[in-house]
Amino acid sequence: MKYYERTIKTEPIYEGSIFDIEKLTVELPNGKITYRDVIRNPGASVIVPITEDGHVILVKQYRKPIEEVSLEIPAGKLDHGEEPIQCAARELKEETGYAAKKLTKIMTLHPAPAFADEILHIFIATGLSLGEVCPDEDEFIHSGKYKLDEVINMIQDGTIKDAKTVAGILFVARMLETGDLKL
Structure with a gap:
């Protein structure tokens, strides 16, 4: 066919x-x-920041289209000519204050291929060091550390509904389970 x-x-x-x-x-x-x-859409980089003790850094922000506060992994739109890994480092710093010693691309997603050409580049960020948060002027966000099991429970109970967060967290959990990712 x-x-x-x-x-x-x-x-x-x-x-x-x-x-x-x-x-x-x-x-x-x-x-x-x-x-x-x-x-x-120019696409975006999405980051799963994970600490050496297995905590995930999530950001909480209000999302006007759904009229809700959303708990998500950090992410941001690619600037014109920007490489996804550069965007990932920039967005991680802007939204959480963390810098990563290592950013590893783990997957690429089309979140809505029925009507959008957006591509999400998902990275794991490890070797984290905390600096100063510097969000964009139109971003009002708060970041926090969560145990991975707690985040998975929030996915299961519907607290976390953001698709990129669900995909990134479950992929990282699977990598940890299979030994493909070591902290």
Whole structure:
């Protein structure tokens, strides 16, 4: 079966500071024409900061789209021309005050491939040293240390609902369980 959709026309709908939206006219594998609304996003780096004693650093912040306070691993949008590892180091420092001796990329995710081209680059940060927190002007966040088991329990009980956090934490927990990650 053929799965490719040929783009016939691209129409810009919205240009914003975080993402753009396009309306695509596409030809389906059966020859029929349809439309796709697509969010274009430069991607982001996501960091699972883990201490030598197995604690994870999480950030708590209000998320306007869901009207809730969210507990998450640190993350941030890639700046134009920025490498994901540079973004990871920058965002870790900005959001938590921590610097990492080592950043290791563990996975790449498409969080919403049905309608967005965003790519998340997920890193483990180890060898942490605490400095000064310096969030962006529009960020009001608080960071804290949590036992990994406690974080997994918060995923299971629905306290943590953020997809990138769920994926990153469960992947790191699995790496620790299998011995692929040693602290």
